[in-house]
Amino acid sequence: MKLFQSKIIPIIGVLSLQSLLVWSAEPSSAEVKGNWVAEQIDRSDDGFVNQVSQATMTLKNKQGQESTRSMTIKSLEVESDGDKSLTIFSSPRDVKGTAFLSFTHALEPDDQWLFLPALKRVKRISSNNKSGPFMGSEFAYEDISSQEVEKYTYQYIREEKVLGEKGHVVERVPVDPKSGYTKQIIWVDGVAWRFGKIEFYDRKGKKLKSLTYDDYNQYSNGKWRANKMAMINHQTGKSTLLIWSDIKFGQDLTERDFDQNALKRAR
Amino acid sequence: MKRLPKPFLGFLGLFLSPLLVAVDRGGEFSGELSFEARSYLERGAYGNTGLGDFSIILQPEYAVAWEEDRKVVSFEPFIRFSSLDDERTHGDIRELSFVGSWDLFELRIGISKVFWGVTESQHLVDVINQTDLVESPDGEDKLGQPMVNFVYVNEYGNFEFFILPYFRERTFSGYDGRFRTNLVVDGESPIYLHGDEESHIDGAIRWSHYLGGLDWAISYFEGTDREPTLKANLIGTKLVPVYGQSKQASLELQYVVGDWLLKSEVLSKDSDQNGNYWAMVAGFEYTFANYYQGMDVGVLYEYLYDDRGESSGSGLDDASFVGSRIALNDEKSLEFLVGGIVEHETGKLSNAFLESSRRINENWKWTIEGSFFAKPKSGSFLEKIKRDDYLQGSLSYFW
Numbered sequence: 093m094k095l096f097q098s099k100i101i102p103i104i105g106v107l108s109l110q111s112l113l114v115w116s117a118e119p120s121s122a123e124v125k126g127n128w129v130a131e132q133i134d135r136s137d138d139g140f141v142n143q144v145s146q147a148t149m150t151l152k153n154k155q156g157q158e159s160t161r162s163m164t165i166k167s168l169e170v171e172s173d174g175d176k177s178l179t180i181f182s183s184p185r186d187v188k189g190t191a192f193l194s195f196t197h198a199l200e201p202d203d204q205w206l207f208l209p210a211l212k213r214v215k216r217i218s219s220n221n222k223s224g225p226f227m228g229s230e231f232a233y234e235d236i237s238s239q240e241v242e243k244y245t246y247q248y249i250r251e252e253k254v255l256g257e258k259g260h261v262v263e264r265v266p267v268d269p270k271s272g273y274t275k276q277i278i279w280v281d282g283v284a285w286r287f288g289k290i291e292f293y294d295r296k297g298k299k300l301k302s303l304t305y306d307d308y309n310q311y312s313n314g315k316w317r318a319n320k321m322a323m324i325n326h327q328t329g330k331s332t333l334l335i336w337s338d339i340k341f342g343q344d345l346t347e348r349d350f351d352q353n354a355l356k357r358a359r
Numbered sequence: 360m361k362r363l364p365k366p367f368l369g370f371l372g373l374f375l376s377p378l379l380v381a382v383d384r385g386g387e388f389s390g391e392l393s394f395e396a397r398s399y400l401e402r403g404a405y406g407n408t409g410l411g412d413f414s415i416i417l418q419p420e421y422a423v424a425w426e427e428d429r430k431v432v433s434f435e436p437f438i439r440f441s442s443l444d445d446e447r448t449h450g451d452i453r454e455l456s457f458v459g460s461w462d463l464f465e466l467r468i469g470i471s472k473v474f475w476g477v478t479e480s481q482h483l484v485d486v487i488n489q490t491d492l493v494e495s496p497d498g499e500d501k502l503g504q505p506m507v508n509f510v511y512v513n514e515y516g517n518f519e520f521f522i523l524p525y526f527r528e529r530t531f532s533g534y535d536g537r538f539r540t541n542l543v544v545d546g547e548s549p550i551y552l553h554g555d556e557e558s559h560i561d562g563a564i565r566w567s568h569y570l571g572g573l574d575w576a577i578s579y580f581e582g583t584d585r586e587p588t589l590k591a592n593l594i595g596t597k598l599v600p601v602y603g604q605s606k607q608a609s610l611e612l613q614y615v616v617g618d619w620l621l622k623s624e625v626l627s628k629d630s631d632q633n634g635n636y637w638a639m640v641a642g643f644e645y646t647f648a649n650y651y652q653g654m655d656v657g658v659l660y661e662y663l664y665d666d667r668g669e670s671s672g673s674g675l676d677d678a679s680f681v682g683s684r685i686a687l688n689d690e691k692s693l694e695f696l697v698g699g700i701v702e703h704e705t706g707k708l709s710n711a712f713l714e715s716s717r718r719i720n721e722n723w724k725w726t727i728e729g730s731f732f733a734k735p736k737s738g739s740f741l742e743k744i745k746r747d748d749y750l751q752g753s754l755s756y757f758w
């Protein structure tokens with residue numbers, strides 16, 4: 093009985109809430125279905141509690157010259173709000189010890205602080221610059237920040253096979269006018285709700301980038317994570333390969349490991 | 360080269376044991392080695408006629424962290440060899456500390472650095488660490504300060520307590536050095552107005568918190584004034600720093616709204632030598648984010664005020680700072696920073712600076728920097744060092 097309740101009731105709850113609150117007018121079926129996909133993706137990641145991983149970005153320019161960025165990323169699930177995350181850079185070596193603390197919110201602007209190790213200074217920064225490049229890479233800040241359902245509106249496009257499973261193709265439009273995109277097309281599988289691909293369209297509506305997810309692993313808590321994320325910029329010919337390693341869940345982390353004191357201690 | 364004084368070394372000894380524990384755990388060795396060439400555009404006015412200063416700077420760091428970085432021991436010595444100025448050739452222990460975090464509190468103990476403040480043109484309220492003035496005339500470099508820093512953390516923010524058991528004397532240029540007036544400051548034989556001299560135990564408390572886009576901090580400090588007055592000795596051959604006692608309360612405010620950062624620092628200070636006065640810095644930073652192909656263009660304005668007026672000696676008692684920061688956000692992190700200060704009384708630019716840096720590869724980076732004095736107010740300190748304009752290039756290796 094308990095199992096029955098926990099599985100079915102929330103789904104009904106979510107659907108009825110949407111139809112009651114989100115749209116006053118009768119929503120189109122493409123909107124409802126698109127939103128339903130987004131909810132499923134979001135719910136599939138519920139209960140990850142926290143995650144610690146190493147990330148390495150390899151940036152490649154048009155001439156094929158490479159440079160790398162390495163960092164440790166810690167994230168904490170926060171109930172009824174966006175996630176908290178702490179990113180600590182270890183390379184290039186001149187930015188070693190620089191750390192970035194972010195509290196994501198669904199609709200309010202995110203709270204962000206930067207720690208500058210040379211001055212031992214914690215600096216509050218504006219989260220408005222979401223469309224700018226993250227560490228000179230092809231990933232924008234908004235591409236790597238926590239993906240809350242409320243940050244987009246959705247339109248279902250079609251069914252398509254994704255990552256070998258029956259999947260969905262959905263168009264999502266960022267709510268924030270500061271976003272660098274007019275829309276994104278997402279490919280997601282309909283079983284584990286994993287991203288297969290995302291296409292990004294710039295402010296002029298032209299295709300800008302595509303992000304391909306690869307090499308998924310399932311962890312002991314049931315969560316799936318891709319080890320490889322390849323971002324290609326179609327307009328500049330540049331690319332960034334993001335490789336995740338040493339992914340760990342359920343670490344001994346609390347909110348105190350995601351505050352300004354922790355930012356100063358971060359290594 | 361200056362020696363570290365004895366009580367200071369004793370204090371160091373106290374922290375050698377955690378360091379040994381740390382070494383046993385195995386940590387990370389990193390650091391920075393820089394080669395710096397500075398060229399002054401004119402010969403100095405006070406016999407300090409050397410035009411070039413070639414420096415080598417080494418700042419290694421050994422750090423051990425455990426329990427998800429809740430406990431960190433770090434050691435960071437610093438040394439500079441300067442070809443121009445014997446006093447600029449100096450060493451320091453920037454960091455030799457243990458920091459621990461527990462559920463509701465944090466403890467930092469040892470030699471460390473603490474930054475207070477939000478503005479860019481002046482760090483008015485930043486009082487814990489002494490300025491390592493020979494490093495740079497902008498005063499941003501600091502000497503390691505022995506401290507016990509206790510932080511109580513709850514839903515109302517951070518409540519901090521500082522005990523600062525040993526005072527660090529400011530560094531000053533020697534005879535061949537720049538940024539000095541006609542008499543050399545003998546930084547090694549200061550006068551203290553309090554009988555406890557450098558062993559006076561200073562203290563501070565601070566409350567900091569944030570709500571939405573607003574960050575604030577209220578602090579109180581009591582102890583040896585970090586800023587000495589300079590007094591000529593009896594025979595008028597040199598200047599001697601005089602350190603008095605001081606009390607100061609300060610407020611920092613920063614509000615983030617859209618692309619705007621609104622900032623303000625207010626200081627109210629009562630010192631043995633300067634009496635009661637207040638000063639402030641207030642302004643904004645606006646960023647044209649992702650202005651062109653990922654490039655950020657920031658515009659900064661800050662108003663500087665000091666209640667002492669001209670007697671503050673800084674020439675910044677009623678002035679405006681205007682600056683711009685341009686970051687290309689490319690793979691080499693090319694950046695430019697330019698700024699200047701206009702004094703309202705004269706309506707003229709008193710000084711200006713520029714800085715640019717770019718990464719070469721994973722480990723190397725170059726930086727160029729320039730500092731220029733234009734038309735500082737007559738009688739101000741800046742006017743006396745007017746001939747010390749310089750251009751500097753440096754190449755740094757990070758590991």
